[in-house]
Amino acid sequence: MKVEKTFCTTREAATLLGVSVGTTQLWVDNGLLSAWKTPGGHRRVARDSVEKLLYVRMQSVVSAPTEAESARMRVLVVEDDRNLLRLYQVMLAQWPMAPEVRTVDNGIEGLLAIEAAPPDLLIVDLSMPGVDGLQVLRILRSSARYAGIAIVAVSGLDETEIARRGGLPPGVTLLGKPVAFSRLLAVANSVEEGRRASVRLAA
Structure with a gap:
């Protein structure tokens, strides 16, 4: 049985959110995305917090200019x-x-x-x-x-x-x-x- 990951890397989170890695890191630093560090010092971002932010983004989506x-x-x-x-x-x-x-x-x-x-x-x-x-x-x-x-x-x-x-x-x-x-x-x-x-x- 395939187990779905409950976390992702900072770069993966940035790709899912459609923002830069720097923006994603800022959101992690400010607690907008839940994250932790592995023993090797790599960040892991909780997928549920990414999904919540995606929902906020959908509510405030900005259409491309005509x-x-x-x-x-x-x-x-x-x-x-x-x-x-x-x-x-x-x-x-x-x-x-x-x-x-x-x-x-x-x-x-x-x-x-x-x-x-x-x-x-x-x-x-x-x-x-x-x-x-x-x-x-x-x-x-x-x-x-x-x-x-x-x-x-x-x-x-x-x-x-x-x-x-x-x-x-x-x-x-x-x-x-x-x-x-x-x-x-x-x-x-x-x-x-x-x-x-x-x-x-x-x-």
């Missing part, structure tokens, strides 16, 4: 404050480049959304329950796949406290709270100019 949406700048907002999320939706809808805006309220769904369809501009709150913005940024900046994403970190923390928590990766723009939407638009305009230049070069 051809029309692909022609627009893609913006992803990761923020746990629902009121602020609604404000982002209202303010970003007024931007002249008419971006395609997606919003999620936690770091895990943010990582899943990025894996499914990387945005041109990521706006992420640094202080969130569970996987916070700093952890999300470290994962993204550790992979060349996400090097082209422009990132704005939003936080009520001062720079000293952010540095104490490990600091921001290079190339990340920091905005305080309340959000200065004029500064955010300036970043978006720069991203849009870069996108248009890339399109012209590719033509």
Whole structure:
């Protein structure tokens, strides 16, 4: 009789979840995936915890952008404050480049959304329950796949406290709270100019 394995390797878990090994390791480190180490130091991930996360992913699946949406700048907002999320939706809808805006309220769904369809501009709150913005940024900046994403970190923390928590990766723009939407638009305009230049070069 064949006995089904109740565990898998980190790489196998990453394949099942459709995410990078680095993302899987982050989820293990934060307790989102149950895992242990063998005497030889190799990680083994519980399959039932992978299945639970797969279920969460199915509930928050992000469809691939349509051809029309692909022609627009893609913006992803990761923020746990629902009121602020609604404000982002209202303010970003007024931007002249008419971006395609997606919003999620936690770091895990943010990582899943990025894996499914990387945005041109990521706006992420640094202080969130569970996987916070700093952890999300470290994962993204550790992979060349996400090097082209422009990132704005939003936080009520001062720079000293952010540095104490490990600091921001290079190339990340920091905005305080309340959000200065004029500064955010300036970043978006720069991203849009870069996108248009890339399109012209590719033509």
